[in-house]
Amino acid sequence: MFARLTPVVKYLLLINIALLLIPSVLNLELSGIFGLHYIFAENFKPFQFITYMFFHGGFGHLLGNMFALFIFGPMLERFWGAKRFFIFYMITGVGAGMLYGVVNFVEMQQLESAAQDYIENPNYEAFNAFIRDNASYAYRQWYDFIDAYGENQGSREYINASVQRVKEVVRFQGNIPMIGASGAIFGILFAFGFLFPNTELFLLFPPIPIKAKYLVTFYAIYELYAGIQRTPGDNVAHWAHLGGMLIAFILLKIWQDNRRKFY
Known part of the structure; x- marks a missing residue:
């Protein structure tokens, strides 16, 4: 199963797993330093727009993001090549953090x-x-x-x-930091649906097949709804997810001249 891993996806998986396990073993609290804070908070640092995406709030949070990276990342890396895939991952992650920062600024x-x-x-x-x-x-x-x-x-x-x-x-x-690779992961999900729209995916819950373009559309609508109709206690960064999708769309349109289709 792991033979399908491409180099960048493999290293991203290893880095994210290590940055969850090592601080846990050493009892270090690093999210307060490397998580993305409100831009006027005393703990805010510009480098957090990059570092936030490599830290997670627990095993379940990490598993959800890394599973999606494991499923969708290798095909995109083979399609684009390692360099372009890494650039895409980083730009969508940073862009998602910036959009979240704008929304967080308004909310604050x-x-x-x-x-x-x-x-x-x-x-x-x-x-x-x-x-x-x-x-x-x-x-x-x-x-x-x-x-x-x-x-x-x-x-x-x-x-x-x-x-x-x-x-x-x-x-x-x-002073609540945002952490997690979700922005970049939603960018990857959007890119998969954009480039391979008719590829059928088999969901676990419910166990039905669905085309990639419909899955991406569903996620986008849900995240928009959840971001607008924020329920009490919801600590999910829905606007970061949408930000990853938006930045992915912009990048894909810029790269569209070199686009090849695969279904």
Whole structure:
């Protein structure tokens, strides 16, 4: 099975696996250094637009991305050659990170604006609304405080404490790093569907055949929907996935003069 691996795909697999296993064995937390942060966060560094794509949040996260690379990467590398495939992988990954950075910037500006509105006019109802809309994860851990605040709404102590918690939400959200190769992987998925649209793939769940072009279309629609209709607790970087697809489309159009068809 592994005989089908091409050189760049093989090395990408090894690097990503190593950067999950080695820090785990040595008990090192590297995502805070190499993951992609909000551009105005204190932990942001420009090199993170590259390094974020080589770190993952756990075995399941790594397995999903590397399985897709293993399935779709070798055919593209044989089609383009190692150099062009590596360039494609890196550009789609970096481009996905940049698009995510733009969306994250807009979201953080909205969060900071909502926080400032609360700080200027703090009250129990506004605090509940802020937490519900921007930090639903905090309801459980702050339940006792929220309950006590409701019973002491005029207390300056609780008002000041609520302001500090709102600021804490902004700091926390701004320092969550994005990690994973998903942007580049979705670029590879898009390229496969673009170049080999009528190739039939056999899904595991549900176990049915589907043409590559339909699978790519489904993923694109789903990621767009999930990115717009963001559900509480969803920590998937849907806009990075779409960014990988968008950059892949642009690159493929640029390279289209040299395109050969394979079905």
